[in-house]
Amino acid sequence: MNAPDKSDETQVSSTPSPAQVAKQAASSALHFSPEAIKDAEKWGRVEGETVYVDDGGENREVGPASSPDPLVFYASRYLRLMDKIKTFSSSLDEGELKNRDIFAKLKELSAAVKDPKAVGDMQALRSAFESVKAKADSVIEANRQKYSEAIAKSVAAHQKIVEEAEGLVSSIGSSTNWKQMSQQFQDLFEEWKAAQSSDVKGANKEVEALWTRFAAARSEFNRKRKEWVKAKIAKKNEAKAAKEKIVEKAEALSSSTDWAAGSKAYGKLMDEWKKAGRASREDDDALWERFKAASDRFYSSRDRKGEEMEEDEK
Known part of the structure; x- marks a missing residue:
């Protein structure tokens, strides 16, 4: 991936100072191929001390022409934006992003592509953003589905433990093997801890209610065992x-x-x-x-x- 110049990373949608243009124009070609720079430059023009971009048939002012070749600077900005969109798309494919991170990135890119201080094919830029936004929306929905499934799985695992514990209590009688049942309750408690390690936040309320039932079953077992011992x-x-x-x-x-x-x-x-x-x-x-x-x-x-x-x- 082409590495952006950190000094200009947060300035995509702002007008650069003449000093920035002069400093960065010379190094921009190091980040992108000459062909890519030239393709982007086609969409811009310099008029006097100002750079303009053809944005859907409208000549939109981009910023000052403060270097011998100011279009290189603004073209590199455009290419950096494209790279950010591509990088985001790759991150979505990896499936590691959480929804809150996706929302934050979409907000950032949406603002960046609105009226960027850059030179290049703006229609292609916004089309690339819309494409990655559609992918992001699909990932968000898939994440929500996985989250719902994870909640259901967590609740089901705890529900199973609770039902087994309550079943043990209801089976207590004159022939109960108390030592064996004590071990069974200990095993269920270990299962609970194992299930708890993979809990998802959304399941907390239901799991807490199930814990109350599980704790009640254990207390009832201990009470009846004490009665038996007595x-x-x-x-x-x-x-x-x-x-x-x-x-x-x-x-x-x-x-x-x-x-x-x-x-x-x-x-x-x-x-x-x-x-x-x-x-x-x-x-x-x-x-x-x-x-x-x-x-x-x-x-x-x-x-x-x-x-x-x-x-x-x-």
């Missing part, structure tokens, strides 16, 4: 209390010499033990040791008494 602890405490009573009865029976009644009572206590449920492992183990020790004392005493009776009968 109930589980209460059940273990009930089992512990029941087994403590069983152990106390077993220990009271351990010194009994009514062997028949004692054996029957221990059998009944064993049935009660099985029906009492599970306490914590630590409590269960400690209480079982006491229960077993009591029953062992009773049965050991019974067995010794039986052996003594056998000896007496000999």
Whole structure:
């Protein structure tokens, strides 16, 4: 692409000073081919100290003729404008421009091609602008479509996560695997964070509403899990209390010499033990040791008494 002279880049639509014309006319040929300069010069003329351009059949004043070859300066301005339009067109083809940047560039070029202080084919210049404007309008519409699709995709991704979370909560029952469900909620939260990294601004309001639902589902899950833990602890405490009573009865029976009644009572206590449920492992183990020790004392005493009776009968 031909590189513009920065000193004159922002002056396309303004009248240059004589010093600018004198300074830049000599270097203009370095930026564009002699053929391009000459083609543009055809549309201009110098009359006295003023340069004019044929703009749709009208001789429009462009600026002062302040150098030996002022048409070169004004022709290069025209070619720079054409280059800016071509560069903008290429940028549109690359598909990286956002709509706000496109609007800004269109505004800039629209002002630049209205009555430029330049010499060249003004009809071709404005035709080139209208062409690139039509392309820009298409890109703007395509960007809007992509933006709408991105919003819909973002909302759908978050919606799916929310529905899965709410589905998990509604499935909670007596057979719920709480550890597994906790992991499922953690996985959904990681999915949410991944989806959030690709969010588009336009989806914020809907995504915020979905986050409220997701957070509510997680809170409900945590509430029900706490209730389950509380109930589980209460059940273990009930089992512990029941087994403590069983152990106390077993220990009271351990010194009994009514062997028949004692054996029957221990059998009944064993049935009660099985029906009492599970306490914590630590409590269960400690209480079982006491229960077993009591029953062992009773049965050991019974067995010794039986052996003594056998000896007496000999």
